[in-house]
Amino acid sequence: MCKLSGPSSRTFVGEQRVDVNLSAVTRPVIRPVERLLATAQNGLEVLRLGGLETGTVPSPFQIVESVPMYKLRRYFPPDVRPGKRPPGAPVLMVHPMMMSANMFDVTRDDGAVGILHASGLDPWVIDFGEPDKVEGGMQRTLADHVVALSQAIDTIKATTGSDVHLAGYSQGGMFAYQTAAYRRSKDLASIITFGAPVDTLAALPMGIPPNLGVVAADFMADHVFNHLDIPGWLARTGFQMLDPLKTAKARVDFVRQLHDREALLPREQQRRFLDSEGWIAWSGPAVSELLKQFIAHNRMMTGGFAINGQLVTLTDITCPVLAFVGEVDDIGQPASVRGIRRAAPDADIYQTLIRTGHFGLVVGSKAAMQTWPTVADWVLWLSGHGSRPANVVPMEDQQAEDDESGVQFASRVVHSVGEASEVAIALARGAAGAVVAANKSMRTLAVETARTLPRLTRLGQINDHTRISLGRIMSEQARGAPTGEFLLFDGRVHTYEAVDRRVNNVVRGLIDVGVRQGDHVGVLMETRPSALVAIAALSRLGAVAVLMPTDGDLAAAARLGGVAEILTDPTNLNTARQLSLQVLVLGGGESRDLNIADGQDVIDMEQIDPDAVELPGWYRPNPGLARDLAFVAFSTVGGDLVAKQITNYRWSLSAFGTASTAALGRGDTVYCLTPLHHQSGLLVALGGAVVGGARIALSRGLRPDRFVQEVRQYGVTVVTYTWAMLREVIDDPSFGLHGNHPVRLFIGSGMPTGLWNQVTEAFSPAQVVEFFATTDGQAVLANVSGAKVGSKGRPLPGGGQIELAAYDADSDLILEDDRGFVQVAGVDEVGVLLARPRGPIDPTASVKRGVFAPADTWVSTEYLFRRDADGDYWLVGNRGALITTDRGIVYPEPITDAISKVSSVDLAVTYGVAVGGREVAVTALTLLPGATVTTADLADAVSALPVGMPPDVIHIVDDLPLSATYRPSVGALKAAGLPKAGRNAWYLEVGTGQFKRLTSAVRSELAGA
Incomplete structure (x- = not known):
């Protein structure tokens, strides 16, 4: 006889009783069936509704302002606040163009607006809407967004009477910076950004080389996005492709947990936002402007970007700034985000570092636990209600490193799958840095060559x-x-x-x-x-x-x-x-x-x-x-x-x-x-x-x-x-x-x-x-490298042929060889600069024929140069401006250059003074404010002149007159004659090569009296 009762039954065998647990027997069969049924049920719901029904409702908000460009939301307006408590400091959040404004309220309890409200603040969100569903929306420019954001700030200021904390994510952070600069920080209490690039060329996504990024951005701005808009699905796909490993892992995890509704629900709103609901179209003009102004031209760093025809620079930002930096953010990379420190030198810049990627800065568990509580504490601190948050630290001044190429691919892999050690990361970074350092000059040379070669070719034609x-x-x-x-x-x-x-x-x-x-x-x-x-x-x-x-x-x-x-x-x-x-x-x-x-x-x-x-x-x-x-x-x-x-x-x-x-x-x-x-x-x-x-x-x-x-x-x-x-x-x-x-x-x-x-x-x-x-343009030199201070450089490619004719300064003659052709000056020998003419010849020019070959034609510039062993040209004077002293020829330019290099000297000029049928070489100089000069300084400066001799007299003057083109003028100094004797004038003692105080007796001797 057998009686069943519940999950177990009793069976009597002879005089013994045996208990049998049916659950233990059926569980291995029932569990897979239940899991399969749950997976099917949840999957059907996802297919039918686009996701699982979470039962959450959005946070309450009021549309304070509605214009074609945007809607201004005020979350938890005063009439729905518990106890009607007065709102705290207003925080205006700005979304990027390709993402919905709902990103700040993905989950009510863990979202931005909910956390800020719970902290006693007054959260606002600007909603630019979906441009493809608004008349004229797909013709919007970046400037339209900045002007709209500025208008929203005015509205909040008028409504609350308080300065606004402007918080922007990604490109929304760029909008925040640009708007603050456009307004010169008017009515702004602070700027808060999350993964917002500033120095875009410091680190482009996916390790794209800057020069390649510039060329690609310029091309797409001029030839692609001036004809093409970005629909929402393409924006989503592009975002996901920036981190394909993370995207694939998230989808696999979702499918594997599809049977476990309780495990999926906490992240369901975020998943639906990223997979479908959070993406909106992007107008072509706005994309084109972003690519051109802020990637190709990097004008967040350089300044001079245009907002409604007005030129704007981030140096006009003076309010405090808090920049959230994602350690493994491959879009707003750390090197790029930290560019704000150099771009806005007059603002107090702080940073908070979080070990997360781009989207994780504002949505998800780390955002809920770290980002938004920190934002609340930051606002309260600036409002005088608390101390500075512990994880908010001043951003240090830093120069962009040559080998800083952004978030490494190895770092992204480590963050996504939790593999590889810190040693491996360091090795990867070091290897990548070495590659960047090795290739940087080659990339730069390639780009500059591609830019300049067609110009030089055209000039030569x-x-x-x-x-x-x-x-x-x-x-x-x-x-x-x-x-x-x-x-x-x-x-x-x-x-x-x-x-x-x-x-x-x-x-x-x-x-x-x-x-x-x-x-x-x-x-x-x-x-x-x-x-x-x-x-x-x-x-x-x-x-x-x-x-x-x-x-x-x-x-x-x-x-x-x-x-x-x-x-x-x-x-x-x-x-x-x-x-x-x-x-x-x-x-x-x-x-x-x-x-x-x-x-x-x-x-x-x-x-x-x-x-x-x-x-x-x-x-x-x-x-x-x-x-x-x-x-x-x-x-x-x-x-x-x-x-x-x-x-x-x-x-x-x-x-x-x-x-x-x-x-x-x-x-x-x-x-x-x-x-x-x-x-x-x-x-x-x-x-x-x-x-x-x-x-x-x-x-x-x-x-x-x-x-x-x-x-x-x-x-x-x-x-x-x-x-x-x-x-x-x-x-x-x-x-x-x-x-x-x-x-x-x-x-x-x-x-x-x-x-x-x-x-x-x-x-x-x-x-x-x-x-x-030269005035006629027949001879052109350029010191391109700038390495040799004072040198005029080398002949400009495409600018015509030049040569240096050997010259006898004492006789003022161009030297010829045994066949009657002009000799070429040797290394560091003074010569007359000749140019082979192209185009019309100035009627007043000194034309030479049969110079280096029969019937050739050259123009004498009348300028004297020396050419060093590297082929660089150095001006020594003009044939008509050489100074003939009792000691020999003095070349004015090398002396002026040497004296000008003395650290205390402001300006210098060398000229000749006619006395008694001869000339005295004089150098006049002015000093920098508060500076002094010693005779040792002067002697050292002219002791190693490459050509010619030192001046006879050096004296300090109160001022050197400048022409309308800021060229020092010597007319008045020459007319004044020899400098007066005194403590600010020195003469060259020929025997010792030293400069001594110019006395009345020495001056009379120089004058031939």
Whole structure:
């Protein structure tokens, strides 16, 4: 007999009772069935609903502001707060463009808004929405997001009356930085970012080399995303492919645990967000702008990025910053995130390091346990309610390391699968660093070669009949990159297309008033966009722009330049009216009163409707040939105004030479400190920028108090100079560099050697590229490496052939060999620089024929150089400026260079004083403020002159007068004669080679009295 009861039964065998447990028997069968049924049930729910039903509800929020660009959410608004407690400090959270704003509330209890609310703060979220579902959404730019975020900050400030803590994840963090800079930190209590790249080229995702990243980003910005948007599914796929191991592991884990609903539910909301719900479309213009401005050009670091035409720099951030750094974050890599320390030197920068990846910084268990509680403690600390969080530490100043290439692949693998030891990680990093160090110079060389070789090739192909001009190159750039930024002025930016359109309109205006190809038109304008446009328009028309100095003899300039009309701006209108010429007025804004009286020969060009002008049959844009005269510039020689004719070839030589030597590209900004009527502004700054496709920043003149601010605001990478111009900056009491600066090159001519050393020390690691070019452009030298301070470098590739003719200084003769040909100067021998002419020869040039071969033609520059064993050229003087003393020939330039290198010397100049039918060599110098100089310093400086002899007299002067181009002038010093005897003057004791105090007796002896 058997009776069943529950899971067990009793069976009697004979007189014994046996208990049998049925569960133990059936469990091995039932468990797989239950697991299979649970897996099927949960899988069906996932297929039907996209995921498991968690039963969670989103945190309550109120839409405070709704505009087409965004909706502003306030979570846990005051009317739903327990006990109606007043909200704490407002925290505005910003999502990246490709992710939904719901990321801050993925799970109510462990999400950002819930944790911040529980800590007593006032959480806000800006929701940019789904652009593909909003009218015009797929035309949004990055600037639209920054302006919208700034507007949201205004709303929160007005609503709460409190300054806002701005918190952004990934690109949302970039928005936070950009908006803070755009607002100059107005109404911001702090900035909090999570994996937000700043120095994007310090470490690109997946270890992509920076140079390759720049090229790829530039190409995709110009040729892909200007036609293509990114849908949400593609954004999701791209994000997941950045860490395929982690993505695959998460999916495998999900499938393996599909039967265990309780195990899956805590992470289900996060999984659904990453797999489907959290991704939104990304507009093509915004992607293009991100790639161009902040990856290819890295303008978060350099400054000069444009927001609604306004130029912005992160150096304007002054509020505290907390940057969360993911140790294994391959998107916002640590080296890139830490760039904020150098980009915002005036802000207090802190960091928190978390061992997690990119998304884990803001969502997940570590975010819930570390990130958001730290954010709450940070806000409370800044609000005066608590101490600084223990894991928040000041971010140390640091320079980007040459071998810092971002999160290593080995580190990502270790984080994902928990394998490999710290030793293996160190080895992997060391090996990768060695590879980077070995290949960096090769990558740089390859990129620069690819950039400069086509320019040099084109320059070498230019002949007399080549169509080349400023107007033509600008047209080419406008066609190739119409939206490319070109002209920066007064904090605003203008594109190539906008400037080119303005040039064409001015051309029509010039045609309407009767200007034709070949006409000489004076340009009397301050440095401003309209001046650049006027010069370019005359070039496009084929006319000659006569660049009249605003502070010179205008009547003489008009006469020398053959001017029939004068193009001016309202500022110089009254001055232009004094000339008996037709006056054309251009620029100055729309609202202006020119006070043009009846009968005056003045035409307001702005009143001409370009669309109403019919182009004549003779007009062809950009007709200029290389041999054609393009510009007339002026310089002062011996007090007289001298006209310098500049052909299109001469302009092209300087423009292509500058662009090639400086390796200028679209990521560069050239800072033009000289007026455009000066040859440096026209040939080097404007010419180099146009040929290089770079931006040109025009200044209203050198202002030392604004120099550093404008360098950062414009993102200046290349500064042009003349002579001692930068002395005004270095010697300014307010000058100081803090943190990062974008300058990589100073390029110009005539910089004193002492100032050269000061500039490179102050702006390290920037270098000086010193040019030497004759007025006619037949001879061009460039010190590209900057390694030899004071050297003029070597011949510019593509710039024509030069040679150094042997020279007898005592007889002032070029030496010939037995066959009558000119001898070539040997190493460190002084010679006359000769150039083999290309293009038209200046009528005033000294032409030599049959120089090195029968019937060859060379032009003597009349400049004296020596050439060292490496082939570098050093200027020693001009044939007409050598000083013939009783001791022999004194070359002025080597002495000036040597004295200028004395650490206490500010400026120096060497000249000859005529006394009693002979000359005395004198060096005048000024000292740096508070500095002194000893006779030993002076003797040491001139003891090892490479050629020539020391000066007879050295004296200290209070000031050295500078010309309009900042060139030291010796006219007044020569006229004053020998220096007076005293404690600041010394003479050379010939027997000992030492300098002694200049006394009245010695002075009388030198004067021959």
